[in-house]
Amino acid sequence: MNVLISGGCKNGKSYYAQKLARDRARALNKPLYYIATMIPRDEEDRARIRRHLSERDGWGFETLEQPTDLTALLEDLNVDKEGVFLLDSVTAIMENEMFQRVETAGSLKGKSNIEIVYDETAKDRVKADMVAFAKGTGNTVFVSDGIYGDMGEYSESTEDYRKALAAADRALAEACDEVIEITYGLAEQWK
Protein backbone atom coordinates (compact mmCIF):
# COMPACT_ATOMS: atom_id res chain seq x y z
CA MET A 1 0.00 0.00 0.00
CA ASN A 2 1.41 3.38 -1.04
CA VAL A 3 0.66 6.37 1.17
CA LEU A 4 1.15 10.11 0.62
CA ILE A 5 1.56 12.22 3.73
CA SER A 6 1.54 16.01 3.62
CA GLY A 7 0.84 18.96 5.88
CA GLY A 8 2.51 22.01 7.35
CA CYS A 9 6.05 22.35 8.65
CA LYS A 10 6.82 20.83 12.08
CA ASN A 11 3.43 19.17 12.35
CA GLY A 12 4.71 15.66 13.01
CA LYS A 13 4.59 14.29 9.45
CA SER A 14 7.94 12.49 9.66
CA TYR A 15 7.21 10.85 12.98
CA TYR A 16 3.79 9.71 11.81
CA ALA A 17 5.30 8.38 8.58
CA GLN A 18 8.07 6.54 10.45
CA LYS A 19 5.56 4.76 12.66
CA LEU A 20 3.37 3.88 9.69
CA ALA A 21 6.31 2.44 7.72
CA ARG A 22 7.72 0.53 10.69
CA ASP A 23 4.38 -1.04 11.61
CA ARG A 24 3.78 -1.96 8.00
CA ALA A 25 7.20 -3.63 7.68
CA ARG A 26 6.62 -5.58 10.89
CA ALA A 27 3.18 -6.73 9.79
CA LEU A 28 4.52 -7.88 6.44
CA ASN A 29 7.82 -9.14 7.86
CA LYS A 30 9.73 -7.22 5.18
CA PRO A 31 12.85 -5.04 5.21
CA LEU A 32 12.38 -1.41 6.23
CA TYR A 33 14.17 1.30 4.25
CA TYR A 34 14.60 4.99 4.88
CA ILE A 35 15.34 7.02 1.76
CA ALA A 36 17.45 9.95 2.87
CA THR A 37 17.04 12.88 0.50
CA MET A 38 18.82 15.83 2.04
CA ILE A 39 22.04 17.21 0.65
CA PRO A 40 23.55 18.97 3.69
CA ARG A 41 24.61 22.54 2.88
CA ASP A 42 25.63 23.87 6.27
CA GLU A 43 25.90 23.10 9.96
CA GLU A 44 22.15 23.60 10.48
CA ASP A 45 21.46 20.85 7.92
CA ARG A 46 24.06 18.56 9.44
CA ALA A 47 22.50 19.06 12.88
CA ARG A 48 19.06 18.25 11.43
CA ILE A 49 20.41 15.06 9.88
CA ARG A 50 22.00 14.04 13.21
CA ARG A 51 18.69 14.67 14.97
CA HIS A 52 16.78 12.62 12.38
CA LEU A 53 19.33 9.80 12.62
CA SER A 54 19.04 9.62 16.40
CA GLU A 55 15.24 9.77 16.14
CA ARG A 56 15.30 6.75 13.83
CA ASP A 57 17.84 4.89 15.95
CA GLY A 58 16.54 1.51 16.99
CA TRP A 59 13.55 1.59 14.62
CA GLY A 60 15.13 -0.91 12.26
CA PHE A 61 15.54 1.35 9.24
CA GLU A 62 18.23 0.72 6.70
CA THR A 63 19.19 4.12 5.26
CA LEU A 64 19.48 4.56 1.49
CA GLU A 65 21.05 7.84 0.40
CA GLN A 66 19.13 9.00 -2.67
CA PRO A 67 18.87 12.78 -2.89
CA THR A 68 18.20 12.62 -6.65
CA ASP A 69 17.28 10.02 -9.29
CA LEU A 70 14.84 8.06 -7.13
CA THR A 71 14.11 5.32 -9.65
CA ALA A 72 17.78 4.21 -9.58
CA LEU A 73 16.79 2.36 -6.40
CA LEU A 74 14.46 0.19 -8.44
CA GLU A 75 17.50 -1.04 -10.38
CA ASP A 76 19.60 -1.64 -7.27
CA LEU A 77 19.99 -5.39 -6.74
CA ASN A 78 20.80 -4.88 -3.05
CA VAL A 79 17.40 -3.30 -2.43
CA ASP A 80 14.40 -5.56 -1.88
CA LYS A 81 11.57 -3.98 -3.88
CA GLU A 82 9.07 -5.93 -1.77
CA GLY A 83 10.25 -4.02 1.28
CA VAL A 84 8.65 -1.01 2.93
CA PHE A 85 10.13 2.39 2.00
CA LEU A 86 9.88 5.71 3.73
CA LEU A 87 10.69 8.60 1.40
CA ASP A 88 11.21 11.81 3.35
CA SER A 89 10.78 13.97 1.41
CA VAL A 90 9.34 14.57 -2.05
CA THR A 91 10.01 18.25 -1.34
CA ALA A 92 13.76 17.71 -0.97
CA ILE A 93 14.15 15.58 -4.10
CA MET A 94 12.24 18.17 -6.12
CA GLU A 95 14.52 20.90 -4.80
CA ASN A 96 17.69 18.87 -5.39
CA GLU A 97 16.76 18.15 -8.99
CA MET A 98 15.28 21.53 -9.93
CA PHE A 99 18.04 23.62 -8.36
CA GLN A 100 21.30 21.79 -8.80
CA ARG A 101 24.33 23.09 -6.96
CA VAL A 102 27.36 23.10 -9.16
CA GLU A 103 30.81 23.84 -7.85
CA THR A 104 32.85 26.26 -9.93
CA ALA A 105 36.43 27.37 -9.46
CA GLY A 106 36.48 30.66 -7.57
CA SER A 107 38.77 33.59 -8.18
CA LEU A 108 39.73 34.24 -4.57
CA LYS A 109 42.44 32.15 -2.94
CA GLY A 110 41.48 29.06 -4.89
CA LYS A 111 38.15 28.79 -3.08
CA SER A 112 35.34 27.16 -4.98
CA ASN A 113 32.00 28.87 -5.55
CA ILE A 114 28.62 27.21 -5.56
CA GLU A 115 26.44 28.10 -8.47
CA ILE A 116 22.79 27.11 -8.58
CA VAL A 117 21.64 25.80 -11.92
CA TYR A 118 17.92 25.70 -12.59
CA ASP A 119 16.90 22.56 -14.46
CA GLU A 120 13.56 23.14 -16.16
CA THR A 121 13.15 19.51 -17.16
CA ALA A 122 13.30 18.35 -13.54
CA LYS A 123 9.68 18.97 -12.59
CA ASP A 124 8.17 16.47 -15.01
CA ARG A 125 10.99 13.97 -14.43
CA VAL A 126 10.58 14.02 -10.65
CA LYS A 127 6.80 13.73 -10.91
CA ALA A 128 7.16 10.68 -13.19
CA ASP A 129 9.86 9.19 -10.92
CA MET A 130 7.58 9.42 -7.89
CA VAL A 131 4.73 7.64 -9.61
CA ALA A 132 7.11 5.01 -11.06
CA PHE A 133 8.57 4.40 -7.62
CA ALA A 134 5.12 3.94 -6.07
CA LYS A 135 4.22 1.45 -8.79
CA GLY A 136 7.62 -0.29 -8.68
CA THR A 137 7.53 -0.87 -4.94
CA GLY A 138 3.94 -0.95 -3.73
CA ASN A 139 4.77 -0.19 -0.12
CA THR A 140 6.14 3.32 0.04
CA VAL A 141 5.24 6.11 2.43
CA PHE A 142 5.89 9.44 0.69
CA VAL A 143 6.29 12.58 2.78
CA SER A 144 5.66 15.95 1.10
CA ASP A 145 4.95 19.46 2.34
CA GLY A 146 1.85 21.62 2.18
CA ILE A 147 3.24 24.96 1.00
CA TYR A 148 0.19 26.30 -0.81
CA GLY A 149 -1.99 28.13 1.68
CA ASP A 150 -0.15 31.42 1.96
CA MET A 151 0.14 34.55 -0.14
CA GLY A 152 2.63 33.04 -2.54
CA GLU A 153 4.66 36.18 -3.06
CA TYR A 154 7.76 34.45 -4.29
CA SER A 155 10.34 34.79 -6.99
CA GLU A 156 9.53 33.20 -10.31
CA SER A 157 11.73 30.17 -9.71
CA THR A 158 10.25 29.57 -6.25
CA GLU A 159 6.75 29.85 -7.69
CA ASP A 160 7.76 27.32 -10.38
CA TYR A 161 8.94 25.08 -7.60
CA ARG A 162 5.64 25.34 -5.70
CA LYS A 163 3.78 24.54 -8.89
CA ALA A 164 6.03 21.57 -9.64
CA LEU A 165 5.74 20.12 -6.15
CA ALA A 166 1.95 20.52 -6.21
CA ALA A 167 1.80 18.68 -9.55
CA ALA A 168 3.96 15.86 -8.15
CA ASP A 169 1.77 15.70 -5.03
CA ARG A 170 -1.37 15.47 -7.13
CA ALA A 171 0.08 12.72 -9.33
CA LEU A 172 1.17 10.85 -6.22
CA ALA A 173 -2.22 11.32 -4.58
CA GLU A 174 -3.72 9.68 -7.65
CA ALA A 175 -1.22 6.80 -7.57
CA CYS A 176 -1.34 6.19 -3.81
CA ASP A 177 -3.92 4.14 -1.94
CA GLU A 178 -4.08 6.61 0.91
CA VAL A 179 -3.57 10.36 1.26
CA ILE A 180 -3.17 11.74 4.77
CA GLU A 181 -2.80 15.32 5.95
CA ILE A 182 -1.07 15.74 9.30
CA THR A 183 -1.94 18.71 11.48
CA TYR A 184 -0.03 18.85 14.77
CA GLY A 185 0.29 15.09 14.93
CA LEU A 186 -3.36 14.49 14.04
CA ALA A 187 -4.14 12.63 10.84
CA GLU A 188 -6.88 13.61 8.43
CA GLN A 189 -7.66 11.00 5.83
CA TRP A 190 -8.22 12.45 2.36
CA LYS A 191 -8.15 9.14 0.51
Added chain:
Amino acid sequence: MHLIFGGAYQGKLDCAKANHTYETICDCSDGREPDFDADIICGIEGFVMQCAKTGTEARKYFEEREELWKNKVFVITDTSQGVVPIDKDVRAFREMNGRLMLYLADKAETVTRVFCGIGKRLK
Protein backbone atom coordinates in the same frame (compact mmCIF):
# COMPACT_ATOMS: atom_id res chain seq x y z
CA MET B 1 -23.91 28.54 -4.43
CA HIS B 2 -21.20 25.94 -4.09
CA LEU B 3 -17.90 27.13 -2.69
CA ILE B 4 -14.66 25.33 -3.51
CA PHE B 5 -11.46 26.49 -1.88
CA GLY B 6 -7.93 25.29 -1.21
CA GLY B 7 -4.31 26.31 -1.53
CA ALA B 8 -2.59 27.23 -4.77
CA TYR B 9 -2.26 24.54 -7.47
CA GLN B 10 -4.34 21.99 -5.61
CA GLY B 11 -6.78 21.26 -8.44
CA LYS B 12 -9.72 23.38 -7.30
CA LEU B 13 -11.05 24.15 -10.77
CA ASP B 14 -10.71 20.49 -11.83
CA CYS B 15 -12.73 19.59 -8.76
CA ALA B 16 -15.42 22.13 -9.71
CA LYS B 17 -15.58 20.80 -13.27
CA ALA B 18 -15.75 17.18 -12.13
CA ASN B 19 -18.60 17.72 -9.69
CA HIS B 20 -20.84 20.31 -11.33
CA THR B 21 -22.48 20.67 -14.71
CA TYR B 22 -21.27 23.79 -16.45
CA GLU B 23 -20.97 25.44 -19.81
CA THR B 24 -19.05 28.59 -19.11
CA ILE B 25 -16.27 29.60 -16.76
CA CYS B 26 -15.28 33.10 -15.75
CA ASP B 27 -11.68 33.34 -14.54
CA CYS B 28 -11.10 36.41 -12.38
CA SER B 29 -7.48 35.67 -11.51
CA ASP B 30 -6.36 38.58 -13.72
CA GLY B 31 -8.44 40.93 -11.58
CA ARG B 32 -11.53 41.17 -13.74
CA GLU B 33 -15.00 41.59 -12.31
CA PRO B 34 -16.99 38.35 -12.04
CA ASP B 35 -19.41 37.65 -14.86
CA PHE B 36 -22.34 36.13 -13.02
CA ASP B 37 -23.75 34.73 -16.26
CA ALA B 38 -20.98 32.12 -16.18
CA ASP B 39 -21.63 28.81 -14.39
CA ILE B 40 -18.28 28.56 -12.64
CA ILE B 41 -16.48 31.65 -11.36
CA CYS B 42 -12.90 30.88 -10.46
CA GLY B 43 -9.82 32.85 -9.41
CA ILE B 44 -12.06 35.07 -7.26
CA GLU B 45 -9.00 36.03 -5.20
CA GLY B 46 -7.72 37.89 -8.28
CA PHE B 47 -10.79 40.10 -8.24
CA VAL B 48 -10.38 40.59 -4.48
CA MET B 49 -6.81 41.74 -5.08
CA GLN B 50 -8.19 44.33 -7.49
CA CYS B 51 -10.79 45.37 -4.89
CA ALA B 52 -8.05 45.84 -2.31
CA LYS B 53 -6.18 48.12 -4.71
CA THR B 54 -9.22 50.27 -5.39
CA GLY B 55 -10.49 50.24 -1.81
CA THR B 56 -13.74 48.39 -2.57
CA GLU B 57 -14.83 45.89 0.08
CA ALA B 58 -15.18 42.59 -1.82
CA ARG B 59 -17.66 41.17 0.64
CA LYS B 60 -19.95 44.16 0.15
CA TYR B 61 -19.69 43.73 -3.62
CA PHE B 62 -20.92 40.14 -3.34
CA GLU B 63 -23.59 40.99 -0.76
CA GLU B 64 -25.11 43.54 -3.11
CA ARG B 65 -25.30 40.98 -5.92
CA GLU B 66 -26.46 37.93 -4.01
CA GLU B 67 -29.46 37.38 -6.32
CA LEU B 68 -27.10 37.01 -9.29
CA TRP B 69 -24.90 34.24 -7.92
CA LYS B 70 -27.21 32.03 -5.89
CA ASN B 71 -26.83 29.10 -8.27
CA LYS B 72 -23.15 29.46 -9.15
CA VAL B 73 -20.01 27.52 -8.38
CA PHE B 74 -17.32 29.69 -6.80
CA VAL B 75 -13.64 28.77 -6.76
CA ILE B 76 -11.26 30.74 -4.57
CA THR B 77 -7.69 30.30 -3.37
CA ASP B 78 -7.08 30.18 0.35
CA THR B 79 -4.31 32.64 1.16
CA SER B 80 -4.87 32.71 4.90
CA GLN B 81 -1.87 30.60 5.97
CA GLY B 82 1.70 31.77 6.34
CA VAL B 83 3.35 34.87 7.68
CA VAL B 84 1.53 38.21 7.74
CA PRO B 85 2.71 39.98 4.58
CA ILE B 86 5.00 42.97 5.02
CA ASP B 87 3.39 44.88 2.17
CA LYS B 88 0.41 46.95 3.34
CA ASP B 89 -1.68 46.36 0.21
CA VAL B 90 -1.06 42.63 0.24
CA ARG B 91 -2.01 42.56 3.89
CA ALA B 92 -5.23 44.41 3.12
CA PHE B 93 -5.96 41.94 0.33
CA ARG B 94 -5.38 38.90 2.50
CA GLU B 95 -7.74 40.17 5.17
CA MET B 96 -10.35 41.14 2.60
CA ASN B 97 -10.11 37.69 1.02
CA GLY B 98 -10.60 36.10 4.44
CA ARG B 99 -13.66 38.22 5.20
CA LEU B 100 -15.14 37.34 1.83
CA MET B 101 -14.49 33.61 2.29
CA LEU B 102 -16.17 33.67 5.70
CA TYR B 103 -19.22 35.30 4.17
CA LEU B 104 -19.33 33.00 1.14
CA ALA B 105 -18.87 29.87 3.25
CA ASP B 106 -21.78 30.99 5.38
CA LYS B 107 -24.02 31.57 2.36
CA ALA B 108 -22.92 28.47 0.44
CA GLU B 109 -25.08 25.40 0.05
CA THR B 110 -21.93 23.26 0.04
CA VAL B 111 -18.31 24.05 0.93
CA THR B 112 -15.52 21.86 -0.38
CA ARG B 113 -11.82 22.04 0.46
CA VAL B 114 -9.37 20.67 -2.09
CA PHE B 115 -6.08 19.06 -1.09
CA CYS B 116 -3.72 17.29 -3.52
CA GLY B 117 -6.47 17.15 -6.11
CA ILE B 118 -8.97 15.60 -3.71
CA GLY B 119 -12.11 17.44 -2.64
CA LYS B 120 -13.61 17.03 0.81
CA ARG B 121 -16.95 18.46 1.72
CA LEU B 122 -16.86 20.53 4.90
CA LYS B 123 -20.46 21.72 4.68
